[in-house]
Amino acid sequence: MLKITLFDIILTPIYFIIIYFIANSIRARFIDKNPEYKYFTFGLFFKFIGGLAFTLFYSYYYGMGDSTDYYMDSVKLSNLATINPVKYLQIVLGFYDYKEFHLFGVPTGGYPCFYFDDFAFSVVRFSSIFILLGLKSYYLSTILVATFNFIGIWRLYRLLCSFYPKLYNQLAIAFLFIPSVAFWGSGIIKDSYTLSACYLIISSVIYIIVKKEKVILNFLIILIATYILTSIKPYIFFSICCAFIIFLLLYYTNKFRSILVKLIIFPAILIATLYFGIFFINTMSGVIGGEYSSYDNVIGRINQSQIGAIESKEKAQYEVRAGVFDKNFFSNISKFPKVIFFSFYRPFIWESKNIQQLISAIENLILLLLTIYTFLIIKPFNIYRAFTSDYLFSFFFVFILILAIIIGFYSTNFGGLVRFKIPIIPLYISCMFILLSKKSSYNVVTTS
DSSP: OOOOOHHHHHHHHHHHHHHHHHHHHHHHHHTTTOGGGGGHHHHHHHHHHHHHHHHHIIIIIISSOHHHHHHHHHHHHHHHHHHOHHHHHHHHTTOOOGGGGGGOBGGGTBOOTTTTOHHHHHHHHHHHHHHHHTTTOHHHHHHHHHHHHHHHHHHHHHHHHHHSGGGHHHHHHHHHOOHHHHHHTSSSSHHHHHHHHHHHHHHHHHIIIIIOOSHHHHHHHHHHHHHHHHHHOHHHHHHHHHHHHHHHHHHHHTTOOOHHHHHHHHHHHHHHHHHHHHHHHHHHHHHHOGGGSSHHHHHHHHHHHHHHHHTSTTHHHHTTSOOOOOSSGGGGGGGHHHHHHHHHHOSOGGGOOSHHHHHHHHHHHHHHHHHHHHHHHSOHHHHHHHHHHOHHHHHHHHHHHHHHHHHHHHOOSHHHHHHHTTTHHHHHHHHHHHHHTTTTTOOOOOOO
C-alpha cells in the first residue's frame, strides 16, 4: 500500500501552487480572444482531482494494482538514471532487449516485473520521466502525468471550438468535466497516455489537412503521439486510421460543388484512400509486430482474453456479452449492434460492483438519454446529411463506432470496459451536441 507521507503532504500543495500560477498566466494571456480559455484552469484542476482520486483509490481501496505496479517499476527505472544515465535514456527511447535486464537488481531497488511485456513496460518507460520530476512520489508524479496528458485533451477541445464556436460551453463539458474520463485518464496507467496521444494525433491531422497550420510542428506531434499510442495500445491507432480514410474521402469529395462531378470523382477518391489506408495499416502492423502483425494474430489475442474470462471468476460478467469473435470478419457483423450497445451503455446502474463503476453507470444512463433525445429531435435523414457534409462529425462518428466494436469484443468485464472506452466518451457527447446545434434549421452546415 502506497500511503500518503509527510513528504507528500508538504510538497503536493507546492506543486499545485506552481502549476496554478502557470495555468492562470496562460489563461489570462489568451482569454480575451478565446473565450474557451475560461475553462483552462478549471479543466486542469478537475483533472488533478481525478488523478488524486485515482491514486487514493488504488492506495487505500485496492491496496495494490496495475497503477502501483507501474509506479514501482518506474521508480526502479528512474533509479537507473543515476547509476547509468546513458542506458536509462536508451531504455526510455525504446532501444533495449533482454540484455539490458541485468542492469537492474539491488542497486535499482529490484527487477521490473513488466520488463518483458512491451506494451506495459512502455507505460513504465514514459512514467519514469515524471517519477524523476516528481521526486519519486506516487502522488506528485500523478499530478505531473495528469498535467502532461491534459495537453492532448485541451488541444482537441480548442480545435473543435474553432469549428463550432457557439458550442464551447457544451464541448467543455464533453472534454473537460466527465468524471470517469478525469479519473481513468489522469493516473499512472495505460489509459492516461493513450487518451492524450489519441487526441494529439486527431487534432494534428486536422490542423495539417484542414487548417494547414504549423505543418512541421504538427507532423512532429503526430510522430511522437503515434509512437506513444502504438507502444501501448495499437488498436486505437488503427481505429484512427480507418476513420481517417472516411475523413479524407468526404473532405476531398466535398471540395466539388457539382453533384455530377462528385459522382465521377468519388470512386477515384474512394479507391485512392482505401489503397493508401490499407497500405499504411499493413505497414504499421509489420512495424509494431507481435500480436498486431496480422489479422489472425489480432483475432487470436481477442479470443485468448475471452477464453481466459470464461475459465475465470469473471464468467458471470462475460456471459452478458456478445460472444466469441469469429475469424471470419463478416460472420461477426450481426453481433455489432449488441457489442456497440455494450461498449456505450454498460454497465447499468444495477450491475455496478464498486463506486467507480457506479459513476460510470450513471454517466452511461445520461449518455443513453442524451442519445434518445438527440435522435428524437434530429431526424435520421438529417443525421445522414450531417455525416456526408460535416467531415469532422463523420470522422468522430466512424472512429467511435470502430473503437466501440473493438472494445466490446475485447472487454471481458465491466472494470476493463469503463477504462477502455474513455477516448470515446468526449467525442460521442460532442457529436450529440453538434447534431443538437443544427436542430433550429435542420440544415447541416459544413465545417469548411
